[in-house]
Amino acid sequence: MHKDDVSADALRESEELHRITLINMSDAVFITDDDGVFTFICPNVDVIFGYGPDEVRQVGRISRLLGQELVDRERLAAQGEMKNIEHEIVTKHGVPRAVLVHIKQVAIKRGTTLYVCRDITERKQSEQALRRNEERLSLALDAASMGTWDWHVPSGHMTWSPQTHHIFGDEACTREPSFASFLRLVHPADRDRVAETMTVAMEHAASYETEFRLLGYDNVERWVMGKGKAWKNGKPLRMLGVFVDFSERHRVEQELRELSGRLINAHEQERIRLSRELHDDVAQRVTLLATELGILRRRLESNRADAQEQLARLSAQTGEIGSELHRLSHELHPARLEQIGLEASVRGFCRELSDARHIPIDVEIGDLPATLAEDVRLCLYRIAQEALQNVVKHSGAARAALTLAADGNDVLLRVVDDGDGFDQLAVREKDTLGLVSMRERARLVQGRLSVTSKHREGTRVEVRVPVGAYPASPNAAV
Numbered sequence: 061m062h063k064d065d066v067s068a069d070a071l072r073e074s075e076e077l078h079r080i081t082l083i084n085m086s087d088a089v090f091i092t093d094d095d096g097v098f099t100f101i102c103p104n105v106d107v108i109f110g111y112g113p114d115e116v117r118q119v120g121r122i123s124r125l126l127g128q129e130l131v132d133r134e135r136l137a138a139q140g141e142m143k144n145i146e147h148e149i150v151t152k153h154g155v156p157r158a159v160l161v162h163i164k165q166v167a168i169k170r171g172t173t174l175y176v177c178r179d180i181t182e183r184k185q186s187e188q189a190l191r192r193n194e195e196r197l198s199l200a201l202d203a204a205s206m207g208t209w210d211w212h213v214p215s216g217h218m219t220w221s222p223q224t225h226h227i228f229g230d231e232a233c234t235r236e237p238s239f240a241s242f243l244r245l246v247h248p249a250d251r252d253r254v255a256e257t258m259t260v261a262m263e264h265a266a267s268y269e270t271e272f273r274l275l276g277y278d279n280v281e282r283w284v285m286g287k288g289k290a291w292k293n294g295k296p297l298r299m300l301g302v303f304v305d306f307s308e309r310h311r312v313e314q315e316l317r318e319l320s321g322r323l324i325n326a327h328e329q330e331r332i333r334l335s336r337e338l339h340d341d342v343a344q345r346v347t348l349l350a351t352e353l354g355i356l357r358r359r360l361e362s363n364r365a366d367a368q369e370q371l372a373r374l375s376a377q378t379g380e381i382g383s384e385l386h387r388l389s390h391e392l393h394p395a396r397l398e399q400i401g402l403e404a405s406v407r408g409f410c411r412e413l414s415d416a417r418h419i420p421i422d423v424e425i426g427d428l429p430a431t432l433a434e435d436v437r438l439c440l441y442r443i444a445q446e447a448l449q450n451v452v453k454h455s456g457a458a459r460a461a462l463t464l465a466a467d468g469n470d471v472l473l474r475v476v477d478d479g480d481g482f483d484q485l486a487v488r489e490k491d492t493l494g495l496v497s498m499r500e501r502a503r504l505v506q507g508r509l510s511v512t513s514k515h516r517e518g519t520r521v522e523v524r525v526p527v528g529a530y531p532a533s534p535n536a537a538v
């Protein structure tokens with residue numbers, strides 16, 4: 061074959077290849093002269109613009125196709141190209157599309173300027189969706205007073221979100237984040253516990269949750285809940301988490317606790333007043349009446365047997381009313397708690413209840429700490445009283461048992477019955493006070509109350525009160 065024929069074939073092949081590449085490309089390519097008039101339009105232009113090559117040619121200039129002059133001739137002449145211009149076009153069908161345009165100086169196809177347009181609508185939409193999600197997340201985090209943090213353990217590099225800086229009292233977000241600086245802010249009383257919790261989570265690549273106080277850079281004390289999760293790659297790798305400022309909730313809870321404490325105290329004061337009234341006035345007067353009735357009966361040494369009998373009955377009835385008033389007054393306020401101590405008072409109460417309601421109560425009281433605060437004694441006594449009253453009122457049990465003893469640093473009170481048991485979720489709906497006030501009383505002395513109950517297997521009420529956590533009054537007797 062002639063040499064010219066060979067090179068003509070090669071050229072044809074190369075152009076064919078070029079054409080196939082252009083058709084299958086998703087980018088649209090144009091070449092224009094210095095005035096922006098098309099000298100080349102790629103065959104697949106409709107993929108982005110909706111117009112075919114002939115329609116585009118009729119448009120004439122690229123600025124009309126793009127809706128705007130994008131090229132800055134001076135800059136193009138100086139730099140040779142303009143890259144990554146983000147621009148929005150409207151297609152033949154009126155649909156807006158985001159395109160990324162590269163413009164380059166060339167000298168081919170009788171033109172001087174090459175435009176490559178890439179459709180980035182989808183990328184833009186997902187970027188926008190991501191940004192919206194991030195905005196929503198950040199709004200939600202803000203609304204929940206929640207900050208995030210991320211700690212790359214090997215490098216020690218840590219980041220705090222702006223909200224985390226705020227929780228740390230660093231409004232201007234200028235403090236350098238690090239694990240050590242975080243720990244320094246944690247209240248000294250909580251620091252070891254927080255460090256230990258996070259270290260354990262790190263060692264086991266586990267999650268953790270803990271509450272602590274924090275003294276911010278602004279010297280304001282805040283209550284913070286920290287939640288996080290650790291990842292390992294053989295060695296500790298990364299830890300991520302959130303901080304929630306719940307100072308406000310803590311303050312409200314504290315106020316509620318104080319309020320319920322005051323209510324319980326007021327309740328107690330009222331019972332003391334009623335009990336004194338009953339004991340010192342009504343009960344004394346009734347006892348006196350019984351005595352006088354007795355004297356009157358003796359004076360009436362007549363043979364009026366019926367009158368004698370009636371007087372004897374009246375005197376006995378009055379005596380019974382007197383003892384009942386005494387019992388009531390003691391139940392209202394266990395004056396004997398102060399006089400005879402917790403153990404004897406609890407035993408006395410169990411004996412009276414057992415006799416009155418015909419239910420055996422096994423009482424086991426171990427050694428109790430030498431000094432127990434008055435409030436702790438009252439709390440334990442009242443809980444024992446309410447728990448046992450619940451047993452006789454509700455359980456239908458054949459017997460009950462009460463244990464009271466020191467257990468480590470706590471005093472443990474347990475009341476168990478073998479009765480019907482009950483559904484704790486269902487009774488929450490009831491408007492009753494017993495269980496609620498047992499819990500409140502326990503909380504007032506930093507104790508914990510737990511109730512376990514199962515249908516037909518009875519109920520167990522347990523309260524643990526730390527002995528040292530509550531100041532003992534100087535003359536407290538057990």
Ligand SMILES: Nc1ncnc2c1ncn2[C@@H]1O[C@H](COP(=O)(O)OP(=O)(O)OP(=O)(O)O)[C@@H](O)[C@H]1O
Nearest residue numbers: 450451454455479481482487492493494495496519
């Ligand atoms: N030992 C128990 N065995 C079976 N049911 C119980 C027992 N203790 C409590 N309950 C159930 O739990 C409910 C709530 O008890 P709670 O002491 O709060 O109220 P209450 O005894 O009905 O009324 P009060 O306010 O006078 O104490 C009871 O009504 C009863 O149904």
Ligand SMILES: [Mg+2]
Nearest residue numbers: 446450494495
């Ligand atoms: Mg009750």
